[in-house]
Amino acid sequence: MVATIEYIEETIETLSKAHQANAMTESRLGNVIELNTSFGDEVMVTADLHGHRQNFNAIRQIADLANHPRRHLILQEVCHGGPKYPSSGGCMSHMMLEDVAKLKVQFPQQVHFIMSNHEWSELMDFPILKNQQMLNLLFRFGMQEMYGPATDNVRTAYLPFLRTLPLAVRVEKGIWISHTLPENVDREKFDAKILDQEINESDMKEDGPLFQFIWGRDFRQANADAFANYVEADVLIHGHEPSEEGFDVPNSRQIILDSHGDNATYAMLPIGKNLSQQDIIKRIKKLRPAASFR
Incomplete structure (x- = not known):
């Protein structure tokens, strides 16, 4: 199945x-989206999707x-x-990436697609091996x-989009959303300049700040x-880590959401209101209500 020239050009x-x-994006300051009440009333926070079409459709419907x-x-x-494509076993998640780009174009001030390690791996052609599959x-x-033969042209078009993804979203009154956080921030200095300055080649490399x-x-x-102190946040919301229940609370600062799988979750949060970790936990809901929390 090879797309038409018109479809390729449109993509x-x-x-x-x-x-x-x-x-x-008007709310962007450096590499961080700064959401305050002048930009909106609420924000729907979702996490890792990994090509899960049903959950992606549910997100769009709820949003x-x-x-x-x-x-x-x-x-x-x-x-x-x-x-996957039946004939080659190729991954169809590239279509979801393209759908996210369409959403960003349709709602440029409302949609914020933040950088994650899997998007970075496509940007940098960095191999990820999982379950013995590359x-x-x-x-x-x-x-x-x-x-087909236009694959390289389409991939080339991916790169500027991926390279300019924001790294995080800060919601007024102390909420920070990013894919994850660096390790050993309490023991080593965090290079916060990647949040403020244009990301260069040295920032992008393996084991670099990004x-x-x-x-x-x-x-x-x-x-x-330590990280919360760096970014002046009270609560940190991340993805990155799978969760059978749809979310985890590893400590008194962090909440980890998982939007992939049958127990996928999201959180709808007001902008500009003081929310504790427990307040946010109470706002976590299933993407597909048929699944319930234990």
Whole structure:
């Protein structure tokens, strides 16, 4: 199945517009989206999707951005996972990445697709091996199934869009949302300049500041406290870590959401109100209500 020339050209144009929309988001300051009451009333926070089409559709339906112009939507980690092309086994999640770009173009001030390690891996062509499968290779097979000889052209259009993704969202009154947080912030200095300055090649490399910012799995209380002090936040909301229940609370600072799987969750949060960790936990809901918390 190879797409028509018209579809390919439309996809490339959409990705170009999404790249521009990333840079022109009014609430963006450096690499952080700063949401206060002048920009909106509420924000829907979601986490890793990994190509889960049913959950992605549920998110769009619940967000209903067209009818809620002062509602924001945070998305992250859509690459690698979900349905596969029957003939090649290629990963179809590239289509979800393109759908996110369409959403950004349609709602440029409301949709915020934040950087994650799997999107970074596609940007940098950094291999991720999971369950004895090379996820990047399956992703490329999927693109080739759809775009044939135009695959490289479409992939080239991905890169500026991915490179300009915001790193985090700060919600007024002390809430910080990012894919994860660096490790050992309590023991080593956190290079906060990546939040404020244009990201350069040295920042992007393996083990560089950006790599550390999106790959960490240090959920110690001391680490969370140290990072929260750096970013002046009371509560940290992340994805990155799978959760059978749909969310986890590893310490008194962090909440980890998981929007992939049958127990996928989201949180709808008011902007500009003081919310404790427990207040936010009470606002966590299932994407598909048929699934219930234990």
